[in-house]
Amino acid sequence: MKKIFIPLLAISLLLSCVTTQVNNEVNKEKQNPKEIGFLSAFKEIKLEDLKQNLTVIASDEMEGRDTGSRGQKKAGEYMIRFYKNLGISFPKSLGSYYQKVPASYMQQKGGSNLPDSENILAFIEGSEKPEEIIVISAHYDHVGTQNNVVYNGADDDGSGTVAVMQIAKAFQTAKKAGNGPKRSILFLHVTGEEHGLFGSEYYSDHPVFPLGNTVADLNIDMIGRDDPENRGKNYVYVIGSEMLSSQLKTIIEEANIKINNLELNYKYDDPNDPEKLYYRSDHYNFAKHNIPVAFFFDGIHEDYHEPTDDVEKIDFPLLQKRTQLIFATAWELANRKERIVVDKK
Template sequence: MKKFLVPIFSIVILTSCGSSKVVTNDQSLPQTASSSTSKNDKAFQSAYQTIKLEDLKKNLYVIAADDMEGRDTGSPGQKRAGEYMVNYYKTLGLSFPKTLNSHYQKVPADYMKKRGGGNLPDSENILAFIEGSEKPEEIVVISAHYDHVGTQNGVVYNGADDDGSGTVAVMEIAKAFQSAKKTGNGPKRSILFLHVTGEEHGLFGSEYYSDHPVFPLANTVVDLNIDMIGRDDPENRGKNYVYVIGSEMLSSELKVINEAANKKTVNLELNYKYDDPKDPERLYYRSDHYNFAKNNIPVAFFFDGIHEDYHKPTDDVEKIDYAILQKRTQLVFATAWEIANRKDRIVVDKK
């Protein structure tokens, strides 16, 4: 998460918090009498079960390893992390948008410099894509930033929670959707798995995407943004919860869909403490989702709160609560599944 406020449309840093309750793999949506609905339920359940605690942990131990050198924007360590992610998607058989030549969208140094990025080198957003089977022109975005703050005074800031946790969650959600597609149950709407760079320096990657969208913003249905979901904050220590921000700011339907998905699956406590543009922390404006929201695209931002290891070298993989990381990942997947497969596009009926 980004740590300082920036004027106008830039934002600060976000965080997330964890819970201590253990998640199991048997949560599922109930069956219904309709055969078509029953088929969809079975497809959901099968994909949902592929979101594994062990796989989240395996990927995070790579993404937040010392040899990634804290993944500072454009650094060799960040590029190594990006290569790992791209190879992961290639292994899944998950390609990139047709308008790109690879999984990378370059974010130029000059673009970031003009927005206060100093002397940052060129960097890249990473995009993986599943085309929808019925409404391919409508795009559901699932996002997380994969950069962190690098190395300071020879000490690596690994950023396991910030935002290694969100990064591996997006990777695992992509695997779940791809598994459904391989069985003939791909999403009706297209899904863009968007890993953005430059968040810590000023939300540069998501701003660049919104200025140079691979798909028209008018066709973008929602952004579900994940920034720190592997820990807990002091206020919620030991609780089975997640903060959700922005889910009813632009759409009267998104919060309802997310709450229904939560109730039918992991049943977390959904904490709306920061879900208010007038909140003094102004968290609605402080992560990558806002570059979608400012373009009138509904968003929901999932995070765990600011904990004692936030932006410190002690934000390590050993401190992640993998059980709650799994549950929160499953919740985002369940929400995305409903949005991607429902008959009608969610409404934008608020300002």
């Protein structure tokens, strides 16, 4: 397949424009230390890092990352090395980065013949309200190998996986500079999504942190491509952001204006939409427990669940912009004075 070639000059100009825009926001805040910390962390959402990690996560070596498979475990080991190298640990009560999801659990939920698998959890403790948790989630499994053909799942959900990793790096950069988040951040990579949202359901049934202390879940599932309806546009679908909280959608929209001003598309933001996307990714296992959620998504494109969902087709500048938006949203959720309200049913 033809690889996407991104001229270095174009990347430089893009980063320059975004940094200038964020710098202007910092100036408006009269050099508020927290805003300066945001800018420094924001710069860690780098296109080249997203590409480097996705090239590994969605390589043939990972064998399509089917739930509990050898290839998925290899991908998990790569992710854990990434977190270790950054100095980001795991929840203390868990004792490791792994939360085992037993085969017996998945089988009783309808996942016949699946082996044991694992969620992977990395954690940054908050400086002022450590008991309050912001979850940033993505599934790292895909559909494996079929008829000796590897389904690499670069967009589904390699793109979400590397976005979570890069957001973690940004928060860790801020923490090392003395501007860590006030609330704690859980970076949750779940398994078993393709077979039935099993990893996120297991977490919600066996939470490492009390669900009552979980402020919100920002779920990332496919943000590296565009769909036919939005070809060539700078957009992202946002689903569920005002289902439970009147504040979350506003926070996302304000963060978007501050950063890249993407087109926020709410086409699927309806539980009654025929595609039922509100129920089809891991955020739903938080929403059903009355935890505000936002699901970031690029749409259903021609390579969805096909062996052609490869790294060569990822729009990395757009992946970067969407990741920046989610980071900016998480930053506000983690650092605002009061946790967002749950005022809808």
